[in-house]
Amino acid sequence: MPNTQISNRHKPSARPGREPIQERPSARAPVARGVFGHANELPQQVEQASQPRPTTGTRLKPAPEGSVLVTGVCGRLGKLLARELHRTDQVVGVDRRPFADRPKDIVHHQVDMRRKKMKDIFRGRNIRAVVHLGVLHDRRRSESDRHTWNIVAFQKLLDYMSQYQVPKLVVLSGANVYGPQSNNPQFLTEDAPLLGAQHFGGMRDLVELDMLAQSFFWKHPNTETVVLRPCHIVGRVRNAASNYLRLERPVMVMGFDPMMQVVHEKDVVRAIQLALRPGVRGIFNIRGPGEMPLSHLIRQAGGRPRLVPSPLAKLALDQLWKLRLSSFPSQELDHLRYVCMVDDSRARTELGYEPAHSIDRVLKDVRRLRYQLS
């Protein structure tokens, strides 16, 4: 599409002027870092992509000084991760949104992941690892939109990864891919089938994304692929689970009170950091500080459940969805009826992951945003 390419060139985020500017040096070269400090005062980090580094492409073993590419860096989780990672690593962020308050040493590319520009980023930089957080969860978007974003863009990312032999891939999937079902075992292990789309077609792209990452794991043994499947991520993020817990009177399906797991966003960030260590590969479920019935969770978060019979809740949600008053499809009510909890023993033994935030702290962070909003 020539049209979009032209418009891309005029974006403020695209390289202004294409003047050759020094490549960002590694953390091992403190002198160069001092020099670069001045160049960093530009409003947007500029880099030169056309000049290939001598090490790229022909690299035999992973260079420790490579940078970590984070897709979807402008989400709350991406920002948190970038802020943690940039202390030890060079971070390259990719997102369609601008990264306004980013730390100075983070390179941000405001591009669409489906664009050719992505390849330039891979070509021009020594990418040590890719963390894929750029997953579109918005249920309001059309199915095809979500498909092209979550599947086509991810497929392209994987192509570049194999082309430039990036040694590490971390994909943030979720426990939702297992799907809440009445016949679920209380704790799902990593081997459980991904039935998330069985009763809710809207989950198909997320399940497919997980599958794509898994097939990449087998097809490219030289790349250490890690798939993380955390339970409901809550905290100061604005996702469905956190927004639900922020409500004063959240709806609960009458007669159902499933056990729930939540995990703090910072614990997920730490799990990603652990997954970035060399030698770690595989699928890991990530669990929070413990599970409790949904009603207890709501009460502890300061809300009071509103009990609604299942057919009525479904009818009401369908109508609200049609009128665009709710962004919660009625099929997702299954999350409020059946268990979908994960067993994180593998993450504990192999990844060394241990949730650090207590349930009080988790819910305090969820609540904090509610009070800010109100």
Next chain:
Amino acid sequence: MGQGGSIVPFAGWRRTRLLGESPLRQVLRAVGDRVVRIAEDVVGQDLDARIAGIKTHLNEVGHDPFGFDPETSRYALALAALLHRRYFRTQVFGINRVPQGRVLIVANHSGQLPLDAVMIGSAMMLDADPPRFPRSMVETWTAELPFISTLYPRLGQVVGSPENARRLLRQEESLIVFPEGARGISKTYDHRYQLTDFGLGFVRLALETGTPIVPVAVIGGEEQYPSVADFKPLARLLKMPSFPVMPQMLFGMIAPLPVKYRLYFGEPFRFSGDPDDDDSAIEEKVWLVKSTIQSMVNRGLRERKGVFV
């Protein structure tokens, strides 16, 4: 009303109500507590102490990972104790044979409603020392029923799946298993005390987790709801495993007949072998358990003087 002096009548009441429990919950709690006190008087045992005496495996936030709630369970235990001691006058033999730690309690299944599980459970809670809280595995479709799906986990019932069973045994819990399943519970009266086919899963589970199997014979359950026929078309229509035709219902007797329950706990089996062995090898062990239970049942039937005494 506070010193601020709200002019809205009952404003203070409304505020306290919103902060505290709902009135319905308060009433339920009061009724429940009363039932527990009555049961304690009748049974002559401190039920709360029994509940407090069981070993629990709480997670980091102080909840049982499977949803067991001692608060709800004490009401259920009170009702079960009344049934156990007064209504069914259950006699328990050899409960001290149940070993400590992980154990599979395998019993014959009977009586249209799983009151045999309630009797085994209450025997373990009231007669065993220290009290044990056995879990039982329930059908997966019960998780789709409103209220039931909330109640069962709170009472420690777990949706039947091999993963759940394995996890519970690894945390040294006791598990009640009815290998006959729905075939056993919906037997008609002419097939009473004849064990139907046993599933093989429980022996594989025991081999995998190194769990002793305690055989239990339940006498009395078959006569609580005598069924003369199984109305299969209606069962299919209602998606139930069976639709028993029970004459006592014609006389408006919904409650089970006040039969006398007898529970015989046998010596535990400790099998060793490969859990993934051929069916024929597993079947031998299953047959051993089944024939032991059948002979215990036969002996119990010979010994009893009558159904109600």
